[in-house]
Amino acid sequence: MQLDERKFLILQAIIDDYIMTAMPVGSRTISRKSGVGYSPATIRNEMSDLEELGYLAQPHTSAGRVPSNKAYRLYVDHLMKSVKLSPDERERMHEHLVDKSKRVEGVIRAAANVLSDATKYTSVIVAPKLGTLKIKHVQLVPVAERTALMIIVTSAGIVKDTVITIPDNLDADDLYSISRMLTQKLADQPLEGVRQAFAEMLRDASDNRRLLGDALQVIEKRLESEDQADVIIGGSSNLLGYPEYADVNKARNFLAVLESKETIRRVLNRDGSMEISIRIGPENQVPELNDCSIVSASYRVGDHSNGTLGIIGPTRMNYNRVISVLDFMGRALSDVLSEYR
């Protein structure tokens, strides 16, 4: 059996309705809809076919039909008619972004809020991978005996800092000149490639071997331990408004998942492309989120590094709108964050 025009039409109507109401959809409801000129009986026959084909399911015998994950997949791939955001909605969203006092983290935080406000789902933004950013400046600042703060400024204007221990015969001026040297040597190197640069420096440097070794370690640690703080979540309470989370236990599980940045990172894991990716239900790799859908997009910072922004919601998500919003915000974020270059 194949899907003909009419089956498409009916399936679409069912999905649209279910996305709105979260209630099983009956044949009468569809029949009454404008654009569908068939009686409930005809609809019922078609629905029966669609169920057999795996696009619909019945919670129980005398209930309406509910779209399956397969149906959502078909929907986002073929049925969905994309809607544009209205100009003043775009305007409003953009405003909130540039509003925030310009700092990278602030911008990202604001973006997360805008996303969750605009979609009423939970939003997640992952900051760009450090490794791909270029170093702009390195600065050592004394903070105590034998202790200094090492500050690394990247091309995206993102600042990372770590405490390191230093030999005790160094004073502020020494640190100053070391910083200067480090900056000269490392400027415009990607963080990833820093190891070689250091190797060279260690060979040349008569002095301060110990310090440089320390610094290298720090940078590397920073690179591999993808920092917790770099996952930002907005509107975590939004999902509680939906009937699929009326059960407190489900809600708690969901929130617990959100608290593990590690899991979030995994679930937003993307191949390199800039395309919007849609994972419906079990398509994502995290069992706890198997009844959620996750839509994600990329944003660019500087030349080659990018971050991820996404929306987590029930499988009966308003894909249409979410995609529009993510698409727009991805571009907006890229714009705003690239002004630093």
Add this chain to the structure above:
Amino acid sequence: MQLDERKFLILQAIIDDYIMTAMPVGSRTISRKSGVGYSPATIRNEMSDLEELGYLAQPHTSAGRVPSNKAYRLYVDHLMKSVKLSPDERERMHEHLVDKSKRVEGVIRAAANVLSDATKYTSVIVAPKLGTLKIKHVQLVPVAERTALMIIVTSAGIVKDTVITIPDNLDADDLYSISRMLTQKLADQPLEGVRQAFAEMLRDASDNRRLLGDALQVIEKRLESEDQADVIIGGSSNLLGYPEYADVNKARNFLAVLESKETIRRVLNRDGSMEISIRIGPENQVPELNDCSIVSASYRVGDHSNGTLGIIGPTRMNYNRVISVLDFMGRALSDVLSEYR
């Protein structure tokens, strides 16, 4: 009518029980408890008295009694016998703190997690007020045409940074020397007192007036806009496990409150003392949290500045344990964060 010995005893037993079970407590339950040698009938009489005095309430005629806020107040003020944490519990908590790779924000984040894990409530930590910290170092870093990043390192090792615009005739070396000058002039000044220092500098400085003016503005803005990022919340999903939040709407409201850092800041607002403060129910100033209790303590960073750590939970909170944990963590945090000095 006054509270005699026996009324105290009974009230305490009721509160203890209710804290454990969240169920209205009946006379039989109390009578069976070890340490109480009276029959249910006697207990009932006493309970009746306690109700008249406003310490107990009955949800409905044939239910047991529930402690009132007044009762909790009495409990924390007089009835509670303080328990110590076991040494290895202390050990474990402390471990998690120093574990984290030494950064201030990382430590605070870890502390929030430890707090919520140890208490099973929601924890909140507010970073120390910037204004009270001393400046250690100021650094301007060029990031683009006419744009620089201004980084301020405080005595606590906390780094703050903001983007500022600069005159376009300045190159990296100029910024370097300006940074040096700024650091020299401002080092060891509290952030609050920076205004005068700047005034002087503006008078003297032949050049760079525009830049200095910009920088001053930035610092001041930073001071007054108590930064969002400085409120950190742990275990927000913990409260959903308690029967008082079985209703999804209540849960949602609660979570929505947590998302507003502004409100959190207000609710944790403390007078200067280092004492542990307990706000029961409506004693806190935020109507949305009127059925919560909030216990908070201070931790010290450096010489004179301190931050706040707190626990938010239902009024029938395990005050005893929460107080012990907060007390310990306050000290531990102070210790860890003062190592930077």
Add this chain to the structure above:
DNA sequence: GTTAGCACTCAACACCATCGAGTGCTAACG
């Protein structure tokens, strides 16, 4: 091929009886 009609199913809802935890009161007890 489409649709009206009809019997059938089943969750949701309201209603009701029962149960039991807990109370207040009274009278008896040491």
Add this chain to the structure above:
DNA sequence: CGTTAGCACTCGATGGTGTTGAGTGCTAAC
């Protein structure tokens, strides 16, 4: 006189029952 046993009473919780109505599948007529 304080304490306690006994008892009638209250009322939420629980579980069973009947009704309702949305929705289906099937059949027969258009």
